[in-house]
Amino acid sequence: MTQKIIDKQQVSNILDQYDYFIFDCDGVIWLGDHILPSVVETIDLLKKRGKKVIFVTNNSSKSRNDYLQKFNKIGIQGITKDEVFGSSYASAVYINKIMKLPTDKKVWVLGESGIEQELHDLGYETLGGTDPSLSAEGAGASDDHPLLKNLDDSVGAVVTGLTSKLNYLKLCITLQYLLKDNKSVPFIATNIDSTFPSHGKLLIGAGSIIQAVSYASGRTPDAICGKPNQSMMNTIKAENPDLQKTPSRGLMVGDRLNTDIQFGLQGGLDTLLVLTGIETENSVQSVDMTAAPTYYADKLGDLYELLDHN
Template sequence: MYLSRSLFSMKTRLTSHSMTEVVVNQIRKASQKMSFPINQEKAKDIIDNVDNFLFDCDGVLWDGNGVIAGSLAVVLKLKQLGKKVFYVTNNSSSSRQDYVKKCNDYGFPAEKDDIVCTAYIAAQYLHSINFKDKVYLIGKEESIGHELDQVGIRYFGPGPDPLIGTGYNQWLKDIYLDAEVSCVLVGFDPHISFMKIMRAASYLKNPDCLYIATNEDGSLPAKDSNICIPGTGCMVLPVTVAAERDPIVMGKPSTNMFDVLKKIHNLDPSRCMMTGDRISTDITFAKTCGMRSLLVLSGISTINEICQPGQSPPKQANLQNQPDLYAQNLAEFGKYI
């Protein structure tokens, strides 16, 4: 298996040789970085030196229950201070137009160019390489489909694709592959099915067929619920493991989204701050792009992943990947501005 094999061989290399371990531990220690709680002084530094505020949405500005208390006031205050505000989301269920409406419905000021979502970025990516064939799409018609339509790229795949055939031999015989397909694009799709995974992985047997994923988040934020809602990673990973190929990922932590934003708005990363709720995507993204970073604990990541000053790092913490600052929620940052 593709992922498991890589993971296994790396684990083996790292754990079975004490000499390597010593070196790795030294490197870990040396590159360990603290994360600081937001306070008056830190907030002043941000307001003085940051012009562009990039916000993840789910788990930061809103969640399944609506606007997260206090977040709207922070965004409005930043706008009042003359700051630029951008909405940067891995969510591939919506087009930019949908996101403008969603932001506005909640009271957040937004125009189309303030939104960077993975459905849009995927379409832009294919457009930029002058893609002329067909896309096999695991994803929603109204989001990714809509963005592909905007740049004139042909696709099929959205909607239910229920199991047909009684097993192995019939699948081998009856699956039709469209010879014009030269890209498999996977985003959030609650109609994910065995047939879709089989079609996608079969197209990807051709090494010239592109493999693009909008993002790989494992679950959607659902704080305080006993339900875990699967994220796009649940649609992407089955294809990855069946096809034994890694996708080009559009969403955070890949830098594609910042590259597009930077180009349109001529941004200087050192004067940008990314605020997010997930270390593995938002904070990694901020660091890779050279931005400041603020983690809010109103979504996925928890205090158990934070290396706090004067405390030994918790087991779950990724020592190389700590946010510059953290706050309980956006409202806590708001208290100081």
């Protein structure tokens, strides 16, 4: 039975019970460019108590460096690179550590600069991505674009994620690499969220773009690096050996049952659902017991406010 966080004692127990606090960002820490109430104070409180805070996001458009800038801009100071895990970083780590792709191989990117930067940081050259020659007006229609005609034999992986600069040409070249060498080039998805919430609308998510090249090639991704898939959790654990040993000392905080809470549950962590994003009190009541969070709260900032700070 999911417990609602409503008093100081519950917060004290949580502070005693967990060493690692892993946060989804959008809908938990911020909504678009607006930070949610008492979040700065909550993060500060946790850090003062010696807790390890980690931020995870499925949005692959930004690199970890981009996210550090966003944290600063939004008013959360002092976050370091090792505290941020995006699906772009998780994808680059997957290619480097799990696939062990030699760095003289290139990576074809259907996505934005976040993926490119993380791959460059690990020593890979990328093709596609933000290459302006692929975005020029009219390029979408051209079936004799040099990049479509002449595939690069040194491409050793294809990474697919969200891009608002999507066009037909980029999809078609991605398809060529997925079909190449009897479909043997590894196919990595940053995440498979079907939609991308923005300004109160649901836009096309990474997963829907990936569906297009997946259906065309007759392939499903060899790895999905975003939540709830455990690739990203395994990366976090690999860099935090104490969490690896005792996942129950970790609390995953998120606003979506089917990604964030699943991500925590599958990783063996306890979970806290906040109602500042996608889910409502109603969804907590109706969720299947096996998928229910350990706790829920109206907002993340309640941890700070309930601890006698309001």
